[in-house]
Amino acid sequence: MITSNILIVDDEPDIRNLVKEILEDEGFNVDVAENAEQAKQQREIFSPDLILLDIWMPGTDGITLLKEWKETNALDIPVIMMSGHGTVETAVEATKVGAYDFIEKPLSLAKLILTVKHALESVSLHQENLRLRSHSQLVIAPIGKSQTMRNLRAQIDRIANHNTPVLIIGESGTDKELYARYLHNQSNRAKAPFVTVGVSALSADNAMVALFGSDERGEIRPGLLDQAEGGILFLKDIADLSLSLQAKLQNTIENQSFTRINGTEPCVIDVRVVAATSHNLLELVQADKFRDDLYYQLNVLPLKIPPLREHCEDIPELLEFFVTYFVEQQGLPYRHFPVAVQNYLRGYEWPGNVRELKNLVQRLLILGTQENIDTDEIDIAIGKQANKIPVPEFNTNFELPLREAREQFEKAYLQYKLERANGSVSKVAKAVGMERTHLYRKLKSLGIDIKM
Numbered sequence: 001m002i003t004s005n006i007l008i009v010d011d012e013p014d015i016r017n018l019v020k021e022i023l024e025d026e027g028f029n030v031d032v033a034e035n036a037e038q039a040k041q042q043r044e045i046f047s048p049d050l051i052l053l054d055i056w057m058p059g060t061d062g063i064t065l066l067k068e069w070k071e072t073n074a075l076d077i078p079v080i081m082m083s084g085h086g087t088v089e090t091a092v093e094a095t096k097v098g099a100y101d102f103i104e105k106p107l108s109l110a111k112l113i114l115t116v117k118h119a120l121e122s123v124s125l126h127q128e129n130l131r132l133r134s135h136s137q138l139v140i141a142p143i144g145k146s147q148t149m150r151n152l153r154a155q156i157d158r159i160a161n162h163n164t165p166v167l168i169i170g171e172s173g174t175d176k177e178l179y180a181r182y183l184h185n186q187s188n189r190a191k192a193p194f195v196t197v198g199v200s201a202l203s204a205d206n207a208m209v210a211l212f213g214s215d216e217r218g219e220i221r222p223g224l225l226d227q228a229e230g231g232i233l234f235l236k237d238i239a240d241l242s243l244s245l246q247a248k249l250q251n252t253i254e255n256q257s258f259t260r261i262n263g264t265e266p267c268v269i270d271v272r273v274v275a276a277t278s279h280n281l282l283e284l285v286q287a288d289k290f291r292d293d294l295y296y297q298l299n300v301l302p303l304k305i306p307p308l309r310e311h312c313e314d315i316p317e318l319l320e321f322f323v324t325y326f327v328e329q330q331g332l333p334y335r336h337f338p339v340a341v342q343n344y345l346r347g348y349e350w351p352g353n354v355r356e357l358k359n360l361v362q363r364l365l366i367l368g369t370q371e372n373i374d375t376d377e378i379d380i381a382i383g384k385q386a387n388k389i390p391v392p393e394f395n396t397n398f399e400l401p402l403r404e405a406r407e408q409f410e411k412a413y414l415q416y417k418l419e420r421a422n423g424s425v426s427k428v429a430k431a432v433g434m435e436r437t438h439l440y441r442k443l444k445s446l447g448i449d450i451k452m
Contacts, residue, residue: 004120005029007048009039009065010082011057015105019052022109023116036060048077050119053099055083055090063094070098078119082107141182143321144314148306153182159301160186165253167238167298168276170305173353176276179305180234189272192231195224200237207245208261212252215263225258228271238275238298239284243291249273250294273298308350308357316342318354322361332365336372344375348382366402367409370433380409380416411446418448425450 006028010016016032023030031046033039035057043051055062062081069075081094084105091102100119103111142149159166160183168176177196184194202210213223225233235241241249252258253273257266275298284290308315319337326332337345350356363381364373400408414428421427425443429436443450 003027003029004049005031005046006050006052006116007031007033007039007042007046008052009033009036009057009062010052010054011035012054015054015107019107019112022113026113026116028116036062036065039065049123050077050116051079052116053079053081055081055094063090063097066094066097066099078123080115080119142179143318144311145317146311146313148311149314152179152303152306155303156183157186159183159303161188162301163272164300165273165275165298166301166303167281168274168303168305169281170276170278171307171353172278173351173355174305174307175354176278176305177234177236179303180232180274180276183274183303184232184234187232187272189231193228194232194234195228196234196236197224198236200240207242208248211245212248212258212260214261220260223260225252225269225271226267230270232272232274235273235275237277239277239279239281239290243289246291246294250291250297253294253297308353312346312350315346315357318357319345319361322358323365326362326365330362332362334371335365335368338372338374341373341375341378344378367406369406369410376416376420377413380412407446410442411448414443414446415448418450423450 006023008016008019008023008030009032010019011034013034016034020030020032031042031048033042036059039051039053042048053062053066060068062083066075066079066081069079075098078100079098081091081099081102082105083090083102094102100122101115103115142153144150156179166180166183168179170176181194184190197211199207209221209223211223211225213226214221248258252269256270257268259266281290281295281299285292285295316337319342323334323337327334345357352359360378360381364377367381368377414432417428417431418425421431425439426436429439432439434442440450
């Protein structure tokens with residue numbers, strides 16, 4: 001499990017050090033600051049999950065610092081206020097400003113630990129609810145009315161209620177997790193957990209413990225298999241699993257039981273394993289990079305996800321879905337993909353598959369200005385050349401503020417339009433739907449040279 005980071009902000013060194021030692025004994029990572037300025041610096045460096053903040057400090061006091069964080073939208077983690085001179089009014093003010101809770105000095109160590117754990121659990125629950133709501137909004141069923149997609153959904157429906165492992169195979173960007181979640185939702189395990197494991201993100205040092213848990217002198221630390229009890233364990237990037245882990249996983253699937261690290265007693269489980277990969281596992285088996293027994297065990301029910309180019313007739317429906325999603329969930333402005341543009345996109349190869357399409361829609365909604373999207377704009381966004389006219393260099397920097405990113409796009413877009421129109425501002429004005437005088441001002445503000 002991931003250890004939480006806690007920042008203690010207090011001008012009294014004895015209290016700082018005492019609380020630090022107590023929380024470290026509880027297994028937390030702890031850093032300290034003695035005033036508001038240090039707190040701001042350490043927050044950037046340490047990235048705490050929770051802050052214990054003293055109210056009365058020299059210089060900027062805790063309430064003022066809390067208000068500053070709230071006004072700058074930086075109050076995104078729980079803050080527990082501490083004070084030895086607290087009153088009911090002070091506690092009320094702190095919670096109104098946004099503090100999670102208020103505890104008095106001298107500190108009750110039991111209350112301190114309990115409050116900290118409750119705060120972290122509350123945040124974890126909130127984040128999980130957001131994640132589940134996001135998936136429930138974005139993932140209902142694989143989208144598409146093509147015969148390819150109808151056949152794929154039917155295949156998933158047929159295998160959903162079996163306990164046999166499933167191997168999902170597909171190119172990068174085909175959203176293999178979506179199909180795993182759909183399988184879970186269609187199965188009799190739908191109300192049980194769906195636990196996702198990014199195998200490539202597991203470090204070599206803790207991967208075994210993360211999956212199987214540990215038994216340290218009777219203190220049980222559950223692993224991801226425990227969390228998935230009764231449900232599905234989804235292993236992304238299964239090809240990245242080490243050979244030693246592959247052996248233990250193969251034995252676990254075969255026997256539906258495992259032994260924790262440093263443990264002695266077998267743990268019986270009821271977990272269905274669904275694995276995904278973009279690699280050819282049979283080639284890895286032949287190269288002795290993947291265990292053949294695990295491969296054949298997973299490959300009983302293979303599920304091949306087609307690349308987008310093989311069901312391009314579903315692109316119009318996917319476009320409509322992603323536009324609606326970004327408008328409703330991220331507040332982006334609505335833009336329309338005309339039928340001609342939809343057909344144009346059906347002829348593109350989509351090397352990045354559905355993920356590339358989703359990213360394209362988001363980029364166009366963020367950077368575009370007109371309600372209707374045209375093919376020239378598509379060409380710029382995906383880096384293609386149309387009619388052999390060179391597209392201006394345009395590297396999207398998503399770290400820029402929206403205004404600067406939009407200006408970059410507008411400049412590239414209008415330069416391209418001018419090139420297409422052989423420098424005719426009148427033609428460009430008509431094509432982009434702007435008054436010619438407004439367009440002149442826009443070109444000037446963007447520093448685009450107009451040849452008269």
